[in-house]
Amino acid sequence: MKVALIPGSFDPFHNGHLAVVRLAARHFDKVVVAAVRNPGKEPLFSLEDRELMLKECLEEFDNVTSRSFSGLVVELAGEIRATAIVKGLRAVSDLENELQMAQMNYRMSGIDTLFVPATSSESFLASKYLKEFARGGRVAELASMVPPPVARRLQEIYGPGSDKEGSS
Numbered sequence: 053m054k055v056a057l058i059p060g061s062f063d064p065f066h067n068g069h070l071a072v073v074r075l076a077a078r079h080f081d082k083v084v085v086a087a088v089r090n091p092g093k094e095p096l097f098s099l100e101d102r103e104l105m106l107k108e109c110l111e112e113f114d115n116v117t118s119r120s121f122s123g124l125v126v127e128l129a130g131e132i133r134a135t136a137i138v139k140g141l142r143a144v145s146d147l148e149n150e151l152q153m154a155q156m157n158y159r160m161s162g163i164d165t166l167f168v169p170a171t172s173s174e175s176f177l178a179s180k181y182l183k184e185f186a187r188g189g190r191v192a193e194l195a196s197m198v199p200p201p202v203a204r205r206l207q208e209i210y211g212p213g214s215d216k217e218g219s220s
């Protein structure tokens with residue numbers, strides 16, 4: 053049984069992430085998408101919120117499940133018996149860090165990392181910039197870049213009438 057683990061901060065999950073999940077779902081028997089706590093980042097959404105959004109965003113897939121995790125990616129990979137870690141790459145600039153993580157994870161666990169290149173229509177998407185534009189009051193235009201459950205949450209936080217409307 054081929055099992056893929058797709059780990060990420062997913063703060064929030066966007067259409068570039070969804071494209072990676074869709075591809076993995078075609079090539080693996082089972083895919084686990086995990087919102088992982090990244091101690092190096094201060095998230096907008098709590099880990100529980102991100103897990104909930106992942107669940108809603110991934111309902112269409114029969115062989116994809118989602119969860120959250122606080123710990124090392126290789127520990128989760130072992131726990132779910134993943135046969136590979138799958139990560140998206142948007143640009144060469146992503147490669148340097150990701151390559152190091154892939155090599156470190158392989159050295160520590162023997163698990164392979166497979167990279168999925170972003171399609172040209174999604175390669176600009178980054179959670180960091182989605183949050184910046186949402187904060188800057190451009191939340192409505194982000195609806196085409198994220199799955200509907202994420203668009204709804206961003207609207208609740210940054211849309212008209214919200215506490216943080218145009219708060220940057």
Ligand code: PNS
Nearest residue numbers: 059060061062088090123124125126153
């Ligand atoms: O780029 P992201 O989405 O913030 O990725 C987060 C994460 C944790 C998936 C990524 O940093 C990673 O794969 N790290 C590998 C090292 C590890 O296991 N870190 C876990 C937290 S200490």
